[in-house]
Amino acid sequence: MKLLHIDSSVLGENSASRGMTAAIVARLRAEHPGIAITRRDLAAQTLPHFTPVLTEGHPCITRNAEILDEFLAADIVVIGAPMYNFTIPSQLKAWLDRILTAGKTFHYTEHGPEGLAGDKRVIIASARGGIYSEGPGQAIDFQETYLRHVFGFMGIHDLEFIRAEGLNLGADQRTAALASAHKRIAAGVQIAA
Ligand SMILES: Cc1cc2nc3c(=O)[nH]c(=O)nc-3n(C[C@H](O)[C@H](O)[C@H](O)COP(=O)(O)O)c2cc1C
Numbered sequence: 001m002k003l004l005h006i007d008s009s010v011l012g013e014n015s016a017s018r019g020m021t022a023a024i025v026a027r028l029r030a031e032h033p034g035i036a037i038t039r040r041d042l043a044a045q046t047l048p049h050f051t052p053v054l055t056e057g058h059p060c061i062t063r064n065a066e067i068l069d070e071f072l073a074a075d076i077v078v079i080g081a082p083m084y085n086f087t088i089p090s091q092l093k094a095w096l097d098r099i100l101t102a103g104k105t106f107h108y109t110e111h112g113p114e115g116l117a118g119d120k121r122v123i124i125a126s127a128r129g130g131i132y133s134e135g136p137g138q139a140i141d142f143q144e145t146y147l148r149h150v151f152g153f154m155g156i157h158d159l160e161f162i163r164a165e166g167l168n169l170g171a172d173q174r175t176a177a178l179a180s181a182h183k184r185i186a187a188g189v190q191i192a193a
Helices: 016-031 059-073 090-099 135-140 144-153 171-186
Strands: 002-007 036-041 076-082 106-109 112-115 121-128 159-165
Touching: 002 016, 002 059, 016 076, 016 121, 016 159, 016 171, 036 059, 059 090, 076 144, 112 144, 121 144, 144 159, 159 171
Parallel strands: 002 036, 002 076, 076 121, 121 159
Antiparallel strands: 106 112
16 A cells, blocks of 8 residues: 655644644554555655646656656555645645646546546645634635645545644634644544555
């Protein structure tokens, strides 16, 4: 079994989502000792904006293919996805721009688009400063709604969000939100054997 561990927070050791993905991966490793883990830190190794490269053999083409192959090979993908400016970090978007590839993760048919990557489980550690799961914030959540759409578009419906929100609404709310997310992780992350 192969696990791909992605982080995209720029907040280093203060990052809530990094702490959550680390706990999820540790939990999965404990449950499946033989699991092969690939790590990609999108803040430490930032990908440039996706641009068409027309020269065959260009290093960008090779790197993009590596990123896509890494994703295609994974059975489980764990992604740290903070909300920055109401959506995902641009580092994570640059990664997704390499993943959403026609003919590999989706294709168009006469009936419309069809996902080709439905064999994976994706677990997203979502961290945000405000509250978006209820109330007026729901209408301006372009982070989880976007991720739900793009993974659904690739045929991935085994998608779970583990969320810590309201992290910037005071120390008590932050502590409670992180404790609740970590309790959820400690309770077990469901994956098929
Ligand atoms: C550049 C930046 C932009 C942010 N934008 C938002 C935002 O639009 N809405 C929000 O609720 N929180 C926002 N926050 C707060 C983060 O969502 C919060 O700090 C969360 O913990 C980020 O996850 P991380 O700690 O893993 O980086 C922002 C934080 C940063 C650093």
